[in-house]
Structures are given as C-alpha cells and as structure tokens.
Amino acid sequence: MSIIEKAVNKLERAVSKPDANGSVQTPKPPVARTAPVETPTLKQGAVKVQSTSAESAPSAFKNFVEIPVARLSASGMVSPDSPRSTIAEEYRSIKRPLLMNINGQTAANVKHPNLIMVASSLSGEGKTFSAINLAMSIAMEQDKSVLFIDADVSKASAGRMLGIDGHTPGLTDLLLDNSVQVKDVLVQTNISNLRILPAGNVHERATELLASENMKSLMQELAERYSDRVVVFDSPPLLLTTEASVLANLMGQILFVVAAEQTSQEAVLEGISKINSDAVVGMLLNKAKHKSISKYGYGYGYGYGYGSRVESTSPEPAS
Template identity: 40%
Template sequence: MSTIEKALQKQREKNQQGSADQAQEETAATAAGNSPAENTADKVEQVQAASPNGNNKREPIVIDQKELKEKGLITDSTERQKIKDEFRYIKRKLLNNAFGSGASSLENGNLVMVSSGKPNEGKTFVSINLALSIALEQDKTVLLIDADVIRPSISTELNISPRKGLVEYLLGEVSNVSEVIYNTSINNLKIIPAGEPHHLTSELLTSDKMSQLTQELANRYGDRMVIFDSPPLIEVNESQVLANLMGQALVVVEESHSKIADIQKAVDSLNEDLAIGFVINKAVQTQKDMYGYYGY
C-alpha cells in the first residue's frame, strides 16, 4: 500500500461513523485517478507535508514580517523605515553596476559578495537587508546565498528550518541547483541556504563546481542579482578565491571597532577588477546620518 493510500485509509477509518460508502468512493476514485484534479492535488500535498519521508524541499520559505521588523530588518510594508532609505542608496550603485552604465566595464556585475575583514562586523545583517531591499524592485529578482558555510547565519536570522543547500549541491547530493533554490513568501526573493555542516567546506567553496555555479548564476537570468553572504576576508583563503568569481564586493566595516590595517588587508586580498564598496555598520546615528557608503 502506497503512502497516499495509507493516509487515505487512515482518514476513512476516522470518518467511518459518518459515511462509509462516501469514503470508499473517494478511495476508489483516487486510486483510479478519476477524482477532480485539484482535490487529488490537495490530498497529495497534505500527505507529503505529513509524511516524515515526504518531499518538503519545494515548500516556500515563510519569512515573518513581524520578526524582520523586530530585528531591525527591512519589511515589505508601506510603513516608512529609515533603513529602507539607507539600503535604497546602497543598492542603486550596485544595480547600476550590474545593469546600468557601469555594466559594460564589469564581468559578472550581478554577482555581489558581502564580506568583512573579521567575524561579527555585521555582514549577514547587510546581506539580508540588501536582498530584502532589492526584492522591493518591480523589475528585478534577487537570490540570497549563504556562502559562509563554515559559520552560516542566514537561516538562523530568518528562522529557516534545516534543509538542503549549497553544501549538498557542491557535494553532488542534488543534481541540479534548482533543487536548493527556494522561493520565499516575499515576492522576488529566493534563497539558497548553506546546508548541513561538512568537513570539506573549505574545499567545496574553492572547487571547480563552485566556479561553474557562479557562471551559471551570472548568465542564467538577466534580471537577477545574486548576493553571497561570504566568510570574512582575513585569514580565510576560500573567501579570496570566491572573490575572484564575483563582479562586485561590499566590505562591511564596524564603526569604532574595525581597524584601518585590517580593512586595508581585507581589500588587498580582493581581485583588483572588482567594483568594491564599503558599508559602515553599527554606527551611532544622528538624524542626518546614514549607513556610510564609499564609491568604487
């Protein structure tokens, strides 16, 4: 007996005090494939969601707008948010380099690496907000990738349940990258989680398959920005390899904490052909202050 048939049998037994004949007709119709299409689809979807072995990876990721607001992240509400204005300013430069006047001088301009010199300077916060801001565009989509597979944070910040992601694709456990690209409840936003921890994460990020993936993402959709939340740049060799595959880079700098020497060291490790910008994070703001952003 198939999983679907078992589930229907269980439902029939629960309802046998009602109409046993009607339940038998529904089972027969489903087995024969003669029930209305939308009813059958509903039942199959319910069984898959209930079954521990069901294929749940295609379920969209639900992102709670209330939680976004509580964490200081951009929401899709009509409410005016200062952070929206700040990231609107940042994304305009990136979009121009990817699709506007700056595109002709950049290779893979729609691939943006977000990193920092050292951990805990706010790169994931910037990555998520940048993706949320671009998702508000009417004619663009954005793919947010948790490429910091050593210390992934995006799933935690967005309360995403564990599921296959970048690591599983690079290991060959899934055959097509589309299997780990998840739709979300936010229009125009898709996500590739980091996936399960693995002892070869460093080698995976520097593999030929990762290089091939970035080329596919750069060329597959002409209207898509791809944001990589990447490992810190200092003393993490895979970040420097990853940077060679990008068209643009944002280096997150923590105000009153990041050292000039570290910032210089981080930038020196980047490909000189990259368009590089800086975001000053955790700044003490006045009404006139915004996130610092220094051109290219």
C-alpha cells in the first residue's frame, strides 16, 4: 500500500470514528497561516524617488498644472502645437547630440548623461528660455520622458513661465524634510511625457540645500533608476552663486548658454572653469541675429559629439 493510500485510510477512520456521545466528528481542515508583511522604512537622510516615467498613472500625482502651451507658442517657444516651427526645428538639432550621448552613440564614455544642466555665466542670457525649450523638445520624443527641475530656487522663473504657482512645494521642501517624497512634490502636466519638480518655497538656506548630501543622493537616484528619463535642470548662473558649480559637478552633460554680443569672453571662460571637466559641455549661442541662408528662411550653426560646440542662430529672448 502506498503512502498516499495509507493517509487516505487514516483520514477515513478519523472521520467515521464516533465520540463518547456517539456522534461522528469531522476534523476541520488546517488553517493556512501567513507571516506578517513588514513595510520597509525610509532611512533618515535618504531621498525616496518615485517613477516619473510616461507609464505612471495620473492618480499617483497630487499636483497637476496646465502648461500654457498656446502662450508659449505665441512667445516663440517650442510647443506641441507648433511641431514644425523654426524654433522647434532648431531645438531638434540642439537636442540630437545630447540624446546621442544618452544612448551611448558616441565614442566618449559619459557618466550620468541623462542629467542635463542648462547653465550660463550670468543672468539675462536666455538660460531659462533655453532650458524650457530643450525640455519641451525632448518630451516630444516617442521613447523619452522628461523631468524638468527648476533648480534656480532664488528666482523660480521657469515655474512661472510654465504656470506653476510660486507657493507650490518643490525641490527645497524635498531636500529640507526627509518625510517628503518626490511624488509629494512632483507636478504632472498636460504634456504626457513631461513632469516638473518646482523650485519650492523660498528658504534662507537654499544655497546650502543644493550643495547637500541629500541633493547628491537625489541626483544619483534620478540618473540611475529609470533608463528612459531625461532630467533637465534650469540652474542658477555660475558666476552669481556658489551652488551652481556644485550642481554642475553632478551633471553628465551641460548646455552652456552664451548671449551673442552680450556675454564677455572673460565671463564665458570663468563660467566654464567652474564646470566638472568630466562632463560633456555644449555651447549654445543665444540671441544671435537671424541669418536666412536657406530656402526655408533659417539656418543652423550646430556642432556634434563629445565636447562639441552647439549653437543656435535664431534670436531668442533672455530669461
């Protein structure tokens, strides 16, 4: 007799055996028990990052902003409403070498190439204008999602241009309070592949926050956790703040904005000297006079590759 047959006979005898009162007792089936599930806790000082990829459900976000696409387009900026405009075509050429570096299509081995900082030596050179245009252009790619971070926390002009209220919590709140998670301050937009991390509330220690270990931890997470995400930073001017150079040293690529006939050569050289030598640096010439050199009425002056010069020939407003 097999082991299974012996077990069945034993069970049948247990079921048919009467108790002292003559009743037949049917044994109750065993109750399955599971071990309690422990919820992991966030270590003090760590920054928890939630997904901002395109597949994220809208319900995961507490905040939403309707980006004024029509207003941006009317002011000469890149928008989904004008995908074939002159400015849109120019930023297609500007973003291409940056995306090539992200996809590993260049000879250089770039660390964290998906972290792109748009910088300038001084204010008023078109840095914020360029950062928003770059983010909008990359968000129009089919296989990329964009997280735009307003890291110019003292001005937060990018947020205002994108329709975000000045009191909206953001980067400074995230770095100050370890209980705040990225999903708590992330802003979903009406552009499916674009999320925004606002500057946050003004704080007297904002400069120290951008140079903190929490900021470094956040950058590490953003760079490595999601392969389809491109993070675009609007940074403070390199020569006016100390935190900008610290932030620059965390980046894989830097788009350095130079205002034509405005930024001095000395300012450019000093600004570049504050950038990590390991980063890929592309130069974008802003506010250049328009030169019609093709039948379409515009031309390009762009460079490609590692450490190349990337220039725009269209007149663009300062920010």
